[in-house]
Amino acid sequence: MNWIKRHQAAWLRYYIARKKPGTGYQGLLRLLQLFCHRHGFTRQRHGKQKQKQSVLIEVRDDFVAEFHLQYHGFGPDCVYNVDETGFYYDMPPKYIWSARGGDANISTGEKHSMRMTAVLTVRSNGDKLPILFTIRGTPGGRIETSELPTYKRPLLCFVEPSVMLLDNFESHVSDASYRIVEEELSSFLCAIPPNATSICQPLDVGVMAPFKRYLRDEWLNEEMIDGEDGDDFDTPTAAEKRKAMVKRAIAAWDRVTATEIRNSFVKALPSIEE
Template sequence: MRIPKRNYTIATKLKVLALLETSTDQQVSDMLSIPRRTIRTWVNQKRDILAYNGNKKRMKVDPGGRPEEFPDPEGLVDYINQMRAQERALTTSHIINWIKRHQAAWLRSYIARKKPGYQGLLRLLQRFCHRHGFTRQRPGKQKHKQSVLIEVRDDFAAEFHRQYHGFGPDCVYNVDETGFYYDMPPKYIWSARGGDAKISTGEKHSMRMTAVLTVRSNGDKLPILFIIRGTPGGRIETSELPTYPSGHFYAVQGKAWMDNTVWKSYLRDLLHRSLVEPSVILLDNFESHVSDASYRIVEEELGSFLCAIPPNATSICQPLDVGVMAPFKRYLRDEWLTEEMIDGEDGDDFDTPTAAEKRKAMVKRAIAAWDRVTATEIRNSFVKALPSIEE
């Protein structure tokens, strides 16, 4: 019968090496009941064993498991530590930007063989950070009961089909806004395990922009209205907007949010041009959307009908939220991964592009992502959000 192989901890190996300073290997073998052959092997590994500074309960000096997939782990760990030493808000997007700059060929190869590329890369980096002693935190969210939302959706869908049954798929619109960032929003940052999470001033927010998306239930997409943070009538509006891609619409607002002024402009300048006959405009209960002025413009100037979605039910009743926003955001991330790096003035790892360069890159990224949203995705979103009685 074969004798089972014995395993020894690093602590035991260190003890043996210490005893060998004053005893022979045979004496140590007799004292601890460890074969002389094993002790001689440890003597040959003495330098590595003495240099080990990890958990002494481990059996091996070299960790097992998969080999490191990322080509430059030391460089990335050094970058992460330097960022945190400067109290910078280190998000996964910063790590990806570092990879795009220093390991672009590896990144392209990784994305090409992984589907979906972004999610695979995200998981790889999360494992990498945990493996090298970094942790992350993120807030939790509370949700409504799904059974209640389904009941609200079914009641709303039945009333919608009853009231607007005469409108064809090319006459039912859904519009909604979504914010997006130049980098991933820093809801959590990477930091050394046990260290603090302080960040320096100016590192709390990535540049934000709002995209107003509009779809028809037949699968058509309307141009995007971009709401950009700035002073109306200021330099951005007069100098930058004319350089942005044509075919879409742009507005400047103090906080890059939708307000009454921007909403009126959207109705009159963008939506009105797309209406060929009386239509139904489906939207949420945002204040600007359901104001008296909004109803008046839609009914009197556009000759159409405004239909508000029940409060707190957009996640299940609004087509854009049900089946379009998720792929759009996914395509945004994919475009961000593959776009060329924009270097700042210094061109180093800790430098950032100018605000004007960021704004233009965000616009181009969103347009490319919007182009990837398919008519099938849009039609399916209307079917899910507004199921008919017959179905």
């Protein structure tokens, strides 16, 4: 795909323009898959063991009943779901194409060159908060010493108590996390059952998939960034890559609709009557 972006940019723009919004990446991927299959390549991907759907639904139902019992007094504008997701500067398909009978492994140099973490926050009324980007920083730098201590502190007194849904990652459900949420934010931390985010976490249920799809579409539409030598598509500086990734994520996040967010909460936390 990088080769097409660099050497066939005009054709790529024409191809995407003919597709429905949000389908350009998948259409191009399918086209390349057919090409690879026609020329004798096979598709391979690692599999993962998953819990049975019936078990997950039972876990979800128990969690939903307890959630509505504890937090029934909180309106849709007071229930948040926060989660982080990683994405890469280059966003090729997740599958490996190799010649039949050949090795499916890839060398270290062919792997993603830069990764960034985006923290996404949504409310059950359909609102979405600006993305918080996590990148490597310098301990004791300006952000840590000057920005974080005063970041939006004056606004905390105007925020009403809320419920924050988080996955069961160890650092999320530590005593320190509960203390910060309850004492500093005057809110409540609600931990999602372990290994059940695919069915209990609104972001995973109906937001992450379209967000990642929009990310891939934005990646396809990006102009290739030349480095100093101007002839290698993998030569942009780290700062240039970070800037491109931030702009790409913001554009993709803007495309996530309030309807998608509301539906994800309805599906992950259905009312007891349903």
